[in-house]
Amino acid sequence: MKNGKPKLTRRDADGLFPDLQQSGAHLASRPDNPFGEEVSRTTDRRDRDEAKLWKDNLVTLPAAIELPPGYESVSHVRDAMERAWRMKWVRESGNEVVAEFPEGWAAARPASGPIELKDATGVVRAVYGWGGDAEVRLLPRYRVETQENSSSGLGSLLVRDRENGQILERSSTWSAKTGTNHPDWTRLSAWLDKQYPLHRDPLRLWTDCEGNRG
Template sequence: MLQRNPMKKGKTKLTRHDAERLFEGLPAGNVKTSSRPENPFEAGAFDVVERVDVESKLWKDNLISIPMAIELPAGYESISRMRESMVKAWRVKWVREGKSEVVTEFPEGWTAVRPKSGPIELRDASGVVRALYGWAEDAELRILPRYQLESQTNSSSGLGSLLVRDRMNGQILERSSIWSAQTGTNHPDWTRLSVWLKAHYPQHHDPLRYWEDCERNILG
């Protein structure tokens, strides 16, 4: 004779009314129904992100305003010719021209240092001063060469001497042993050191030559 299995006991099933009582007092939310899932990439989702990204690209630390006027070194017949050479040797980009200055994009790491006194110093990524310019509207950009014949003064005696310096690393390549009351081009050793500099670096007057970055960019 078959015996009837007793019904298994289970958890009490909640009615809809019981379930609603569990959430009494909570604010009702607006339920939005749709026949298809919402698109998480709908228009406007990335507007803010894209705007921030664009704005960050508009400003760069290596954007520097320099004078429109340039002190022309020997061998450069015009400012336009000089600017063409600057683009090639320094890899600069002319961004925006004003009345007396031009906003220029320099290679990464270049800066303009404004001392308390004296001209503004345009420095490359290694901190070497590559050019100078003044504060006035009619200021000119003076680009400095790598090799330079410099005067030095003895603070004790007041006498002057001369030396040839490699401005890229600060090394003194040649110097005069004469300390004289005559300084600059009047110094007794000025002619000798000028001849030495020209013999070793024939294009030393060109401020865009001999620098490692300039030579690399010009040849490249």
């Protein structure tokens, strides 16, 4: 007979750890949640909500971008967008590119017209169509807009701050000529150039863009 230590039986083990036997502990099961089932459900729900928010911030855009004044290439614009908007380019496939935007940004398809990329406050920062030749067009903070009188059919002009909707300057002339043909187009354009020399750059002058420049 071989000499050696006797085997430890289940009864012997129960004798060594009587508290486990009396409490009915689950030796081979998943440990009980010390924080309770409600905390577990809350954590699971929060994880799902965070995942949903992250997915909502992913927007598919056309790969092509209409070059704003002063930008030499699409890659130049993309680099500037990353810095100014704190967004990320995720992947590109064919004529499409997927981008991750800050929380609250989203793409919206109106009843008519191009798709609108809106920031967290609901301001449209870019528009784009869909198809093989579609391009993303970034929108500036300040611009000259046409104001139409539905009763007379005449049009006027105004300079709008698109970030807060404030009208900064307006024309007192109502004319059948609209847009760049309006008699006051040159005057208002010159006023805008003087007040905001960088207004043609859609990635400047916005509060978030300037703040993200460091």
